[in-house]
Amino acid sequence: MPATGAIVQSISQTKGAIGYIGLAYLNKQTKALQVSYDNGKTYVSASYENAKNKKYPIVRPLYLYYVKAKEKLVKPFVDFALSAEGQKMVDKVGYVDVLPQ
Numbered sequence: 575m576p577a578t579g580a581i582v583q584s585i586s587q588t589k590g591a592i593g594y595i596g597l598a599y600l601n602k603q604t605k606a607l608q609v610s611y612d613n614g615k616t617y618v619s620a621s622y623e624n625a626k627n628k629k630y631p632i633v634r635p636l637y638l639y640y641v642k643a644k645e646k647l648v649k650p651f652v653d654f655a656l657s658a659e660g661q662k663m664v665d666k667v668g669y670v671d672v673l674p675q
Contacts (some may be wrong), residue, residue: 594632597625598668625670636669 578599585593586603593604599622600606606620611631624630637657640648654660661671 596668597622597670600668622668622670633670 578595581593581595581606582599582601585591591608592607595604597606600620608617608619609631617626618630620630620632625633637651638652640652655664656672658673665671
């Protein structure tokens with residue numbers, strides 16, 4: 575599918591459909607499923623806390639890549655994104671921050 579919105583729309587309109595979306599995109603139209611990481615002994619809910627403490631097994635980091643020659647232009651943004659203020663914005667939009675717990 576071309577974008578997360580299309581996945582959300584498709585799974586919300588198709589009985590029995592399953593899709594993979596980020597926590598930031600969960601809404602009233604979607605239902606997060608618990609996932610087992612140990613052959614059904616333990617099930618973990620998709621939540622901010624479980625993603626942050628890495629208990630939820632289906633998480634992935636997002637990386638910022640840039641062209642080395644443009645580092646002077648990009649560094650202020652990267653520094654802000656990783657700062658406490660930037661990470662508050664990350665959290666506010668539903669992503670998991672990288673601040674220490």
